[in-house]
Each structure stands twice: as structure tokens, then as C-alpha cells.
Amino acid sequence: MIDATGTRLRPGALLVERGRGMPRLLAVGTPAEVASHPAANAARLVQRPDSVLIPGLVNAHTHLDLTHVGPLAHDPDEGFMPWIERVRDAREAEVESIARSVGEGVELSLAGGTVAVGDIAGSVGEGLNTTPFHVLAASPLLGVSYLEFFGIGRGEPAAMERLHALEAGLAERVLAGVCLGLQPHAPYSVGPAVFRDAVRLAAGLDLPVATHLAETPEEIAFVADARGPQRAFLERLGIWDDSILGWTGRGETPVGLLAPVLGQAPMLAAHVNAANDADLQILAKTGTRVAYCPRASAYFAAQASFGPHRYREMLDAGIVVALGTDSIVVLPPDADGAVSRISVLDEMRLLHRRDGTDPTLLLEMGTRNGAIALGLDPAWFTFGAERPIAGVVAVQIDPASADDPLATVLKTDGRPELLLAAASF
Numbered sequence: 001m002i003d004a005t006g007t008r009l010r011p012g013a014l015l016v017e018r019g020r021g022m023p024r025l026l027a028v029g030t031p032a033e034v035a036s037h038p039a040a041n042a043a044r045l046v047q048r049p050d051s052v053l054i055p056g057l058v059n060a061h062t063h064l065d066l067t068h069v070g071p072l073a074h075d076p077d078e079g080f081m082p083w084i085e086r087v088r089d090a091r092e093a094e095v096e097s098i099a100r101s102v103g104e105g106v107e108l109s110l111a112g113g114t115v116a117v118g119d120i121a122g123s124v125g126e127g128l129n130t131t132p133f134h135v136l137a138a139s140p141l142l143g144v145s146y147l148e149f150f151g152i153g154r155g156e157p158a159a160m161e162r163l164h165a166l167e168a169g170l171a172e173r174v175l176a177g178v179c180l181g182l183q184p185h186a187p188y189s190v191g192p193a194v195f196r197d198a199v200r201l202a203a204g205l206d207l208p209v210a211t212h213l214a215e216t217p218e219e220i221a222f223v224a225d226a227r228g229p230q231r232a233f234l235e236r237l238g239i240w241d242d243s244i245l246g247w248t249g250r251g252e253t254p255v256g257l258l259a260p261v262l263g264q265a266p267m268l269a270a271h272v273n274a275a276n277d278a279d280l281q282i283l284a285k286t287g288t289r290v291a292y293c294p295r296a297s298a299y300f301a302a303q304a305s306f307g308p309h310r311y312r313e314m315l316d317a318g319i320v321v322a323l324g325t326d327s328i329v330v331l332p333p334d335a336d337g338a339v340s341r342i343s344v345l346d347e348m349r350l351l352h353r354r355d356g357t358d359p360t361l362l363l364e365m366g367t368r369n370g371a372i373a374l375g376l377d378p379a380w381f382t383f384g385a386e387r388p389i390a391g392v393v394a395v396q397i398d399p400a401s402a403d404d405p406l407a408t409v410l411k412t413d414g415r416p417e418l419l420l421a422a423a424s425f
């Protein structure tokens with residue numbers, strides 16, 4: 001049994017109390033220690049002798065409403081724009097279809113040992129979309145449903161109107177362990193006035209904010225020089241106007257561009273594949289959290305454009321770096337062409353195998369850091385007696401393996417089994 005704060009028990013045992021609200025850990029220790037707890041006699045016994053137990057995982061950036069699309073093959077040489085157009089075309093527009101897709105995403109997340117998500121609720125037509133929020137609230141998952149919106153150039157006034165309408169009409173901000181958040185889509189699709197309004201609104205209503213940041217070469221070119229495929233895309237949609245030149249085209253990096261709004265509300269930046277030293281300082285100083293999605297970055301060949309992701313330097317600089325899977329669309333399919341789970345365990349495995357990153361640090365990124373990034377209590381994602389626990393995951397390993405058990409989990413492909421989630425919140 002292993003967590004990111006130094007718990008290492010072999011063998012280990014937990015005594016869990018279920019009821020209304022979050023499950024609680026009554027005892028943590030060796031099997032003999034836990035058996036001596038007064039409540040242990042009446043407990044139902046669940047045994048996983050050949051498994052490593054870890055806390056429930058946190059997927060800090062995903063798009064469960066795209067689950068129906070499934071994995072799509074992609075040639076990075078084609079660039080980002082044809083891909084994003086394919087995803088736009090594949091989006092569902094009806095409430096029932098969106099709810100079904102998010103529901104399938106919830107199932108794949110649970111199959112991945114996930115207990116909390118930062119899920120992006122894609123806008124439907126022009127409107128903010130609360131369907132994923134309600135599906136998540138009815139599910140065992142905790143986390144944030146970030147309402148995504150666009151609004152740049154000619155689209156800015158309408159986006160601001162929708163934000164103001166939200167401010168006036170927001171009934172429930174938190175439902176069954178799921179919080180609403182705001183997701184201005186990205187610096188190339190949301191203008192400065194909308195960003196400022198979103199952050200002001202979020203700070204006033206105590207809503208977390210997320211955005212896609214420093215993801216692709218197309219974004220870098222657009223922000224720095226107001227050129228390239230992103231500009232052509234806005235021109236084609238009839239959204240471009242020259243006011244955008246006051247926002248982009250001034251030689252900024254995406255992180256530098258957003259520096260004035262970062263830190264004004266709890267901010268989670270997805271990807272940050274490109275970051276220079278000044279960007280790292282801005283992220284650290286503003287307390288911006290990063291959701292790194294390693295398989296998504298590999299899918300778009302970010303390393304070929306920007307060099308290796310700087311997540312370890314970010315962590316060294318005090319930046320909270322969590323892990324995300326991004327949507328199912330970028331995930332590698334199994335042999336049968338489908339994806340059997342959506343899990344940051346597979347992101348941890350990629351980083352351990354590719355970079356040799358310390359297993360405990362990866363567990364911290366996949367549990368506690370994800371919780372901090374989503375505004376959840378990180379203690380719920382560690383093993384400690386007399387406090388709530390968000391989930392418990394078992395991963396089977398070969399008990400004969402001489403390696404460190406957590407390293408074995410990351411080196412092998414054992415399926416995560418969610419033994420406990422905060423279902424009865």
C-alpha cells in the first residue's frame with residue numbers, strides 16, 4: 001500500500017467506513033493493527049494479496065463529452081487545424097447525446113481508477129453547457145466541470161453577454177462533490193476583455209478557471225506574430241477583426257500574454273508544452289497550476305517543436321503540475337481499436353518509462369497535485385486514519401518481482417481496479 005506522502009506498507013490494510021458523504025478511513029496499518037480496531041469485526045473483508053493499493057487517481061484535464069468520437073489517428077505533420085476541425089464536426093449537439101457521451105467517459109474513467117476529474121464541458125452552439133456538470137454530479141466522480149466558451153474579435157461582445165447571463169442565473173455552483181468552473185478555451189480563441197471578465201466573474205463567484213495554454217506551434221505563431229493557420233481559421237469563420245492585433249502580434253509567449261490575468265483566480269493551465277524561463281517564473285509567481293497531458297503532447301509531437309516538456313523544472317520551481325489525459329481522441333487504442341480506460345496511470349507509466357521519473361513523484365502528480373489543481377483537499381488522496389478518502393485503487397503485480405512495487409506498477413501494464421470511490425456523496 002503506497003501513497004505520495006510516504007505511506008509504504010507491505011502488507012498493508014485499510015478499514016473504511018461507508019455511509020452518507022465521503023467514505024472515511026478508520027484505520028491504516030498492517031493487517032494485525034487494522035484487525036485490532038473495534039469496528040474491524042463487523043467489516044466486510046476485501047483482499048487483493050497480489051496488488052499494490054494506491055489512492056484514487058485525479059485526471060486534471062479531460063473532455064468526457066468527446067468520448068463518443070473514440071481515438072482518431074493523426075499525422076502531426078498535418079498540423080493542429082485539420083484535427084480541431086474534425087473534432088468540431090464530431091461534437092454532439094443534443095442534450096441526450098452529450099449526456100450519453102459523458103456517461104461513457106465516466107465509465108472509462110472509473111475503469112482507469114479515476115475518482116476526480118477536471119472535465120471540459122464543450123459549448124453547444126453559442127451556449128454554455130451544463131449537461132456534463134449534471135452527469136458528473138450523478139456519478140461517483142468528484143471534481144470540476146469547466147464550462148468552455150470562445151470569444152475573440154467579432155465574437156467578444158456575445159461571449160461577454162453569455163458570461164454576464166451566467167453571473168445572473170447561476171443557481172448551483174457545487175453539486176454532489178462536483179464544482180462548476182469556467183474555461184476560456186485558449187488565448188487564440190478568447191480575447192482580452194473576455195479573459196478579464198471570466199477571471200473577475202470566477203473570483204467573485206469562487207469558481208475555478210482553466211484554459212488551454214502554450215499547446216501548439218500554431219498558437220505560438222498566432223500569439224507572437226498574429227499570423228499562421230489560427231489567424232486564417234478566424235478569418236474563414238468571419239471572426240477576425242483588427243482589434244485582435246492589440247492582443248496578439250506583440251511578440252509575447254502565450255504565458256506572457258496571460259500574465260495579467262493569471263493569479264487573479266485559481267487557474268489551471270492545460271498542456272504548457274512551450275515555456276521559456278520567464279514563463280516558468282510567471283507560472284510560479286502567479287500560483288498557476290499546470291495539467292500536463294503527456295500522451296496528448298506526444299500525439300501532437302510537441303517535443304519535436306518545443307523540446308522535452310519542462311514539467312520537472314516546473315515542479316522544482318514550486319509549480320503544482322498535475323496530470324491529464326486530454327480527450328479520448330488523442331489516446332492510443334487497444335488492439336481491438338477501442339480505448340478500454342481513461343487513466344492518468346497510463347500517463348504516469350509513459351513518464352516513468354520515457355524519462356525515468358521517480359515513481360512517488362509521479363504518484364503525487366496523479367493524486368495530490370491533481371487534487372490541488374482542482375481545488376479538492378489533497379489529504380483525501382492519501383492514506384491517513386480518521387479522515388475522508390476519495391478512493392482506493394488496486395493494481396495487480398507479479399509478487400515475485402524484486403523491484404520496488406510502485407516502480408513495478410509503472411513498468412508493467414496491470415489493470416487498475418477501483419475498489420472504492422466517493423459514490424454515496
Ligand SMILES: [Zn+2]
Binds near residue numbers: 063326327
Ligand atoms: Zn483539452
